[in-house]
Amino acid sequence: MNRFVYVLLLILVSIVLSCRHIEVTERVADIPRHEWSKKTPAVVEMDITDTATYELYLLVRHTQQYRYNNLVARVAIQDTASHTLASFKVNASLVTASGKWAGNTIDDLYDHRIRLHTRVALKKNRYRFSISQLMKDDPLPFILNAGIGLQKITEKQP
Template sequence: MNRLCRMMAAAGMLLAAASCQPLKMETYEKNLDIPGHEWAYATKPVFEVTVQPQDTAYLYNIYVNVRHKDSYPYSNIWLLVHTQFPGDKPVAQRVELPLADVSGKWLGSGLDDIYEHRIPIQQNAMLNRVGTYKFTFEQNMRQNPLPDIMNVGLRIEKAGLRKNEKAIP
């Protein structure tokens, strides 16, 4: 019994030591609800991503997640994506997110009358500054509020090492 207690204590110390280390960003994903499933101009979901020194050696793929009802009346959605790098002012970029093909068939995965999309907006992006990056999404369609949008989200996943970079442990 005494040996078992020592082994458990050692395992607990290892877990505690590991939990003090900064986590490397493999994937960031967060989805936010759109109030009443009607996305008004005034609703601007914000996503904050903290980049540690070891994260700056990598390239990242950035996606927008959209979840909507089958009754959504358009085949796309236009967004203003405001990106703020650590220490800088936000920069806006207008992005089209295709949700349906030319025949009107939804491109995302569906269950019952709800469809989900993960749409790439930037491949091999560099997050080469340590600190907090802020992404703000603003719907940029002519209709306000935009009906039947349930959730919107941000996904950032590691794409690989930048050229001529070595991973920082």
């Protein structure tokens, strides 16, 4: 019986130690009339309260009628003085290897949280994230929202 209690205690301690707090901040912008014009980027602002390095995520919501399996966009990051800190092109896949929509679904809406494998060092400040669509359609129909997610990098993350 003592052995069982020790094993159970060891399992519980392992579970508690393996849990860690992940800080994620996300903001999305609505796309007017669900038609994303190349001239009108999706813009979100975020207040960063902790100077650190952050992993970037692209957030996209579209309907089932969206006709492409990807989204090509440009992401730009500016500080409060309108200095561009980073700008890069993204080609984000919206489907799984089997060709089905990836992400979370509710009825005919699909939410994607796409890791961009881009890390940025941000200081405590307010930042402006601008996402411009670079697809061949202008306007790009059936896109409801676009935005950015930030996850604070901790020492233990790969």
